[in-house]
Amino acid sequence: MKRTGPTKKATRVLHASLKRASAKSKSHALRVVADELFSPTRKRVTVGVWKLARMGAKHKGKWLVVPGKVVGNEAVSEKLWVAALAFSASARKRIAREGKAITLEEFARSGAKPSDMVIVK
Secondary structure, three states, rough: OOOOOOHHHHHHHHHHHHHOOOOOOOOOOHHHHHHHHHOHHOOOEEEEEHHHHHHHOOOOOOEEEEEEEEEOOOOOOOEEEEEEEEEHHHHHHHHHOEEEEEHHHHHHHHOOOOEEEEEOO
């Protein structure tokens, strides 16, 4: 079967822009995120807020990049900077209360350095 990639046009455009940004900045990390986005929806990453809270404690001051969806109702006690393809309403609200929750599109436009990001799967 031929691999077709994501069917949503927005995801395909984001994939292409992340690949361009990775080539421009010579960043392997952005390329990995772009390749993860190209995987089928059923295999895409889903991360809970509790995992982000643990990763945030371990990697203070870095962007936690999720090439998938962030879900969960857990309380966040630390400041988290999270960039993801999508957020559940409750996860976005809880993360934004203490830190920052942005989409991968906004993250790609922000020009953040690859050394300031951690990919969470």
